[in-house]
Amino acid sequence: MTVRPPATEGDPTMAAADRHVLVIGGGIFLVLALLAFIPDVAPSGAENLVSERAHARIESVKPATDESPPLAEIVFIDGSRAGQRAEAQVEGPSGQLQLPDYQAGDEVIAAIDTDPDGNQSTAVIDRWRLPVLEYLVGAFAIVTILVGGWRGIRALVSLALTLVLAVKLLIPLLLAGWNPVGLAICLGTLITIASLLLTQGFTRATLAAVLGTAIALIATGVLAVITTQAARFTIAQGSEQIVYLQQLAGGRIDLSGLLLAAVIFGGLGVLNDVAISQAATVEELHAVSPTMSRRELYSRTMNVGIAHLAATVNTLVFAYLGAALPLLVLLALQIESVGLSINEEIVAVEVVRTLVGSIGILLAVPITTAIAAWLTGRQVSRATR
Numbered sequence: 001m002t003v004r005p006p007a008t009e010g011d012p013t014m015a016a017a018d019r020h021v022l023v024i025g026g027g028i029f030l031v032l033a034l035l036a037f038i039p040d041v042a043p044s045g046a047e048n049l050v051s052e053r054a055h056a057r058i059e060s061v062k063p064a065t066d067e068s069p070p071l072a073e074i075v076f077i078d079g080s081r082a083g084q085r086a087e088a089q090v091e092g093p094s095g096q097l098q099l100p101d102y103q104a105g106d107e108v109i110a111a112i113d114t115d116p117d118g119n120q121s122t123a124v125i126d127r128w129r130l131p132v133l134e135y136l137v138g139a140f141a142i143v144t145i146l147v148g149g150w151r152g153i154r155a156l157v158s159l160a161l162t163l164v165l166a167v168k169l170l171i172p173l174l175l176a177g178w179n180p181v182g183l184a185i186c187l188g189t190l191i192t193i194a195s196l197l198l199t200q201g202f203t204r205a206t207l208a209a210v211l212g213t214a215i216a217l218i219a220t221g222v223l224a225v226i227t228t229q230a231a232r233f234t235i236a237q238g239s240e241q242i243v244y245l246q247q248l249a250g251g252r253i254d255l256s257g258l259l260l261a262a263v264i265f266g267g268l269g270v271l272n273d274v275a276i277s278q279a280a281t282v283e284e285l286h287a288v289s290p291t292m293s294r295r296e297l298y299s300r301t302m303n304v305g306i307a308h309l310a311a312t313v314n315t316l317v318f319a320y321l322g323a324a325l326p327l328l329v330l331l332a333l334q335i336e337s338v339g340l341s342i343n344e345e346i347v348a349v350e351v352v353r354t355l356v357g358s359i360g361i362l363l364a365v366p367i368t369t370a371i372a373a374w375l376t377g378r379q380v381s382r383a384t385r
Contacts (some may be wrong), residue, residue: 027157051111180257212368220360267357
């Protein structure tokens with residue numbers, strides 16, 4: 001049996017662990033600081049247009065009669081109404097359509113509406129699912145850490161930072177009327193910088209990936225603007241959510257720009273993956289052969305990127321296909337011609353998102369590879385003088 005000597009002060013394993021702890025601690029501090037110090041920039045104005053939501057438990061259910069829909073006796077569990085009881089109309093996420101089979105003891109979401117005269121009406125609108133989601137999040141975190149180790153923890157901190165920036169900046173600034181395209185490009189670049197620094201550290205590969213992603217995001221945004229103007233989509237863009245949002249926002253939000261922002265953010269994750277993969281490949285090839293020229297570094301890395309492109313583009317296509325699959329099946333039943341189905345605005349919007357996002361990803365491969373090869377190649381030329 002071989003006995004490993006105890007770690008010493010100069011042990012590279014200990015030094016790497018210390019770096020991981022420092023990065024993770026700094027990331028957590030940044031997340032907490034953003035939560036504490038970013039002011040609430042979301043405008044008010046929709047409070048009287050949406051129902052109050054509350055967590056409740058069903059005590060009993062009265063079946064529907066000819067004169068009334070099903071009713072439930074509920075008790076509120078937490079919040080300002082905790083302990084209060086109410087009679088609520090029983091509904092589901094889609095109203096009376098496909099009414100869930102509620103039973104006494106079920107925890108639910110209740111919606112409380114108040115009319116101009118101060119009269120309140122209550123309805124059970126959905127089941128309480130947060131515990132299931134919390135368990136799933138916990139399982140995701142555990143698997144990420146088991147598979148990725150320290151890198152997995154850094155990835156989780158990066159994900160938390162992305163969610164904080166989306167909740168505290170992206171959505172409130174969109175509600176405040178900021179330009180969605182400019183906001184998506186700037187915030188997408190900021191998220192890329194933060195996530196790559198947290199997961200990869202500050203290296204030449206990180207710098208090349210950030211620059212490549214930023215250029216590809218700008219190209220994606222420009223192409224999205226040109227394409228959507230040429231397609232002449234309506235402001236609703238085939239989405240019922242956009243119509244409802246238009247009623248709530250009262251013209252404050254650039255709704256047509258939301259599609260463009262969605263295009264940019266839709267491909268951002270895959271774009272980051274492609275960019276860091278290409279930059280890291282350049283670094284690995286340089287480590288194997290430090291005297292390799294820029295041209296050869298670029299050519300060999302592009303061979304890897306091209307082999308990876310089919311799977312990368314398919315990832316984005318399958319993501320949008322999965323989101324739109326019920327709609328596609330519905331249109332297939334209603335419209336015989338494939339061309340006419342694709343021409344429907346609600347489908348054409350998804351086609352634009354998929355193709356524009358894919359073009360941005362494709363452009364990121366040569367752009368990032370060229371930047372990484374240039375940065376690494378400069379170091380080569382200095383070393384060989």
